[in-house]
Amino acid sequence: MLWLKEGDKIRCELCARRCLIPEGKEGFCKVRINKNNTLYTKNYGKIVSMDIDPIEKKPLFHFYPGSQTLSISSIGCNFKCQFCINWEISQTDKITGKTYSPEDIVKIANDKGIKIIAYTYTEPTISFEFAYRVSRIAKRYNIKNVFVTNGYITSGAIKKIAKYLDAVTVDFKASGNPEFYKKYMAVPDVRPIFDALKSFNKHRVFIEISNLIVPGIGDKPEDNHKLAEWIIENLDSSVPYHLLGFTPCYHMTNVPPTSLEILEDFVTDALDVGLRYSYVGNIWGSRFENTYCYNCGQSVIERTGIFVNAINLEGNRCPNCGFAINVVRD
Numbered sequence: 001m002l003w004l005k006e007g008d009k010i011r012c013e014l015c016a017r018r019c020l021i022p023e024g025k026e027g028f029c030k031v032r033i034n035k036n037n038t039l040y041t042k043n044y045g046k047i048v049s050m051d052i053d054p055i056e057k058k059p060l061f062h063f064y065p066g067s068q069t070l071s072i073s074s075i076g077c078n079f080k081c082q083f084c085i086n087w088e089i090s091q092t093d094k095i096t097g098k099t100y101s102p103e104d105i106v107k108i109a110n111d112k113g114i115k116i117i118a119y120t121y122t123e124p125t126i127s128f129e130f131a132y133r134v135s136r137i138a139k140r141y142n143i144k145n146v147f148v149t150n151g152y153i154t155s156g157a158i159k160k161i162a163k164y165l166d167a168v169t170v171d172f173k174a175s176g177n178p179e180f181y182k183k184y185m186a187v188p189d190v191r192p193i194f195d196a197l198k199s200f201n202k203h204r205v206f207i208e209i210s211n212l213i214v215p216g217i218g219d220k221p222e223d224n225h226k227l228a229e230w231i232i233e234n235l236d237s238s239v240p241y242h243l244l245g246f247t248p249c250y251h252m253t254n255v256p257p258t259s260l261e262i263l264e265d266f267v268t269d270a271l272d273v274g275l276r277y278s279y280v281g282n283i284w285g286s287r288f289e290n291t292y293c294y295n296c297g298q299s300v301i302e303r304t305g306i307f308v309n310a311i312n313l314e315g316n317r318c319p320n321c322g323f324a325i326n327v328v329r330d
């Protein structure tokens, strides 16, 4: 899906890299290959990890809170993050995994009574064709589909999948700082991520945003401030926003974990800017794990880490003052 012939090469239109791929060669992701002037994907249906996770792990805090997801992934990514926690499956050239059909995945979710399939762990854009087919079938069974994505996806790809895609978490690092993306992630331009967010919003896909704060090299308060302002100006002040702690990993074991203090400072600033729901993630035990009513401050969803302890809502309204919270529930 999503490619064009351009002279004797192929232009891939799936992710924002828009690779121009000569005959016999692969794109940057090493998953899509030009064979005889046709673009093929090498990881179709090859599932390398499958698990049942709370939706809060994605993180999605406002989309069916307390639900389980069937979480799946295939090999591949269009980024090269030096600190990837899933680098064994995102950064390898070797396509492995057990082969499933789209119907198999939906059947597994359905048999287990799971109502949400999450395309996660690696970049779901790079498994687009399979995700597209699974999500189309899942819809028929009233199963929701969510992408946990870096947001480096074209508007054409979003348009194609939007009617089957219910929610996304778009995952920023270092608050989207362009130099950080170039230096530590091999991403030349961050603007397509912001375009993708606008496009998801236009297509009414439910959005949450996360932001990984990397101590010393990706923790500028002004970048976090700018990102929070951008969300309010271009999306909505009720978009949930997660500040995530960094874990030393892969090629960046020399960088320490993020302190709770920094994350709480960044959450506080996002709330001061005007974002209504901002959270600490990857470090448990913060007061910013709970959802508070924006109007009266009542605690409406209580969590410990990725586990929901209590939901105190009437539908999606605060039981104290009746204010509508941006939460999707049955």
Ligand code: SF4
Pocket: 012, 013, 014, 015, 016, 017, 018, 019, 026, 027, 028, 029, 030, 031, 032, 078, 126
């Ligand atoms: S998905 Fe992205 S990285 Fe892979 S070939 Fe297409 S444009 Fe290149």
